[in-house]
Amino acid sequence: SPHSPSNGSSRALSVGEMYLFDTGGQYLDGTTDITRTVHWSEPTPLQKEAYTRVLMGNIDLSRLVFPSRTAGGTVESFARRALWDVGLNYGHGTGHGIGNFLSVHEWPVGFQSNNVPLEAGMFTSIEPGYYRDGEFGIRIEDVALVVEAQTEETFLTFEVVSLVPYDRKLIDLSLLSPEQIRYLNAYYERIRALVGPELRRQRLEEEHAWLQASTEP
Numbered sequence: 437s438p439h440s441p442s443n444g445s446s447r448a449l450s451v452g453e454m455y456l457f458d459t460g461g462q463y464l465d466g467t468t469d470i471t472r473t474v475h476w477s478e479p480t481p482l483q484k485e486a487y488t489r490v491l492m493g494n495i496d497l498s499r500l501v502f503p504s505r506t507a508g509g510t511v512e513s514f515a516r517r518a519l520w521d522v523g524l525n526y527g528h529g530t531g532h533g534i535g536n537f538l539s540v541h542e543w544p545v546g547f548q549s550n551n552v553p554l555e556a557g558m559f560t561s562i563e564p565g566y567y568r569d570g571e572f573g574i575r576i577e578d579v580a581l582v583v584e585a586q587t588e589e590t591f592l593t594f595e596v597v598s599l600v601p602y603d604r605k606l607i608d609l610s611l612l613s614p615e616q617i618r619y620l621n622a623y624y625e626r627i628r629a630l631v632g633p634e635l636r637r638q639r640l641e642e643e644h645a646w647l648q649a650s651t652e653p
Contacts, residue, residue, distance in 0.1 A: 451477040454487075454572040454606075460540060469540050469561055471577035474603045485522075486566045487574050487606040492518035493564040494576045495616050497530070501585045501593045508547035508554055515547075515564040518611075524566055531561040534579055554592060558582040562594065576602065599627045601650035624651035 449455070453475070460469040473487060493515040500514055508531070513520075515530045533545025536559070544552045545560050554560075563577035580594035601624065609617070628651050635644040 454479065454483055454574065456573045456575055458575070458577070462537060464537060466536055466559075467534055467538065467540055468598065469534055469577060469579060470598045470600055471563060471575045472600055472603065473574045473576060473606070475606055479606055483572055483574075484606055484608050485611070486519075486524065486568075487576075487603070488608040488611045489518040489522065489524065490564050490566050490574050490576050491602060491607060492612065492616060494562055494578065495619050497562050497564075498578065498580060498594045498596050499615070499619050501587065501591050502554075504590045504592055505553040505555060506592070507549075508545070508551045508560070509549040511554075512547040515562065519564070519566060526565045526567065528565065529563075531563055531580075534559040534561055554582050556582050556584050556592060559597075560594075562596075596623065599631050601627060601647070604650065604652075621653050624653065627651050 454473055455475075456471060456473045458469075458471045460467065473490075475483065479487070496517065497511065497515040500511055502511055512530045516525060519525055530547040533542035533551075534540060535542035542559075544550075545554075545558045547560070559579060559581055561577050562580050563575055565573065565575035567573040578596045578598040578600075580596050580598075582592055583595045585591040585593040602620075612620070628647070632644060632647060635641075635647060
């Protein structure tokens with residue numbers, strides 16, 4: 437695997453740093469690609485603000501309503517705007533198509549200029565980030581399904597299908613708009629409703645308690 441550890445490059449984990457987990461798996465009913473960034477102690481003000489702005493970009497693109505057959509490249513900057521506001525950016529794509537038990541990076545869906553227009557039924561990742569060389573890295577990646585929006589004309593939006601809480605410790609609520617907070621609360625309610633009973637069914641009580649605490653309004 438490209439991620440094999442070695443004695444030369446491996447080092448011990450510590451509580452004083454940010455960690456970026458890029459996770460995923462191949463399942464018979466779909467492919468997952470989910471990234472979460474966490475801090476197990478006290479993040480710096482910059483880390484907290486950068487994380488919050490990455491999350492704002494993730495939310496802004498996820499809740500966007502746009503005309504059918506809009507090119508991904510047309511809406512890509514919604515994921516960057518909160519970072520751009522304070523002169524920050526990231527140097528990678530905002531998302532890629534995801535296959536159904538196929539490729540994790542599935543051509544030709546995505547947000548680059550050479551991707552096909554977005555249509556209902558497509559799966560894409562939404563993954564803004566922010567990186568400071570040698571210091572820390574942030575990425576928040578969800579898998580989203582392109583669905584029809586509740587509008588008179590046929591417009592589209594995204595339905596996020598990755599049901600994993602974000603790290604509360606890293607969110608500066610004062611930066612979020614009421615709409616972003618409402619979106620976050622609705623997302624947390626969905627996680628509780630869909631993942632909670634499954635953890636209970638598997639008798640994973642410690643995990644269930646963690647989920648409840650991580651999805652408080």
